Each structure stands twice: as C-alpha cells, then as structure tokens.
Amino acid sequence: MAGHVVDIVARSLLTNTLRKWGMEGFRLDPTRVRDISGDLLDAHGRLQVVPAAALADTSAEERMLFGVRNGVYGLPTAELCDFLRGRIGGRTAIEIGAGTGALARALGIVATDNRQQEGAAVRAHYQRLGQPTVPYGPNVEKLDAHRAVERHRPQVVIACWVTHRFDPKAPDAGGSETGVDEAAIIASCEEYIFIGNEHVHHYKPIWKLPHEKLTPSWLYSRAINGTRDFIGIWRGGQRSPNTGTAA
C-alpha cells in the first residue's frame, strides 16, 4: 500500500514537472522506473557526491524520478567537485541557491539559499502538487543570493539550477520575481559559475554577457529533455580577498 501511495504521488509530481518544462506529451511511469536513491543517498538519507561512473548507467528517467522525489536538481559528481576545486583555486567561494547543500559541503565552502520552500504558502503549493519541497541541509545558511554575496564578499560564486530574476522589460525570458539577478551577482564577484541544462536555462539574460561554456560528460542532473548539461563561467568585477573591496 505504501508503495502504491508513493507511485501515485510520483505520478502527479512528474506530470507537474513535465508541464512546467513544456514536456506534457512525455509519459513516464514511475512504477517502471528503477529507484536509484540507494546509490545517491548516504546512510542518513542525504544526497552524496558520487563518481560520474556511478551515474553512467542510469537513465534520464531514473535521474528525473530521483530528483523529483528528493528535491534535487543538479547531481554532484566527484569530477564536478574536482573541476570546481581547481577553478576556485585558493580563492574565497560560496554557493547560492544551494538546496540540499551537498555540493558546497563536498567543496568545503559556505552554502547559502533563501530557503523559500520552507515558507507555509510555498509548502502548501507543493503539497497541492503532490511534490516534496527541497530538503535544505543543516549547513545551508538562510540568505537571499544578493545578501549572501554582500555578507560573505566571495571571489567566486557558484550556483546550480538557480532561477534567474523575472524582468518585466523582457517577459519572454521568464524567470521568477524572487529569482536571482545574475548580472548583479556577476558584477559583484570575480567569477560566477553556473551549472545547468541547455533547455531549462536557455533564456537566461546573462547569456548575452561574455562567458565560457563547457559541456563535460561527467555532468548529470534531473533534466529529461535530451539537451546537454553545462557549466557556464562569467568573469565579473575583481575583488580583493581580504578587504572585499572592488579592485
């Protein structure tokens, strides 16, 4: 019986997620999709970093079902962590919109998130959709992205699957009214590193700013649309690490 209830909930939340991503025609039967949580959650049920090889034999449907059931969007691999460590070098870094906090925990950096899904109205909304909210980790400091940058004054800002701020002057770009003004984040740090998916994050206003885009094979997420996951890197203003003042 419990399994039956889970399947009904999963069915409903997957339908909602697919609708949101314009993939209503796509059908996924959770009762026929392998549960990969045993590989991705640790003994305490927390998302853990795994080698990309552990995800290589998973399907997009399995990753989507895992992501929706566990409030996870980007799947942190050991290779992604190695890349980010190398890119951060000796600089100060924080993660914004960190969700579970698993990526920041693995990197040993400050995790921040506005924890908006803890609010009663948002919780009720997700409950109506039959969808779990993001299980914010205990290491995740409750801070809006802009406040987080003001407070920590990092050289590097990392964001994974964070929604950009809606701009009424560019309604076609979508986004959320409470989302992140990524151009302002770029202007206030040395480097902004965004991990996302080509289809889901196609309309980001910051694509028009100079950037590097990488699509390594070791990136995984809950995306189910067949496009690549990517790492985007934007160079921002220069920040002196000790004083936090713009150079």
Ligand SMILES: C[S@@+](CC[C@H](N)C(=O)[O-])C[C@H]1O[C@@H](n2cnc3c(N)ncnc32)[C@H](O)[C@@H]1O
């Ligand atoms: C799609 S989830 C991604 C979570 C996590 N990075 C992942 O990949 O699983 C977006 C996250 O951004 C957070 N968020 C949304 N708007 C934010 C803002 N303005 N400042 C900080 N966090 C925000 C949400 O609470 C949520 O945890």
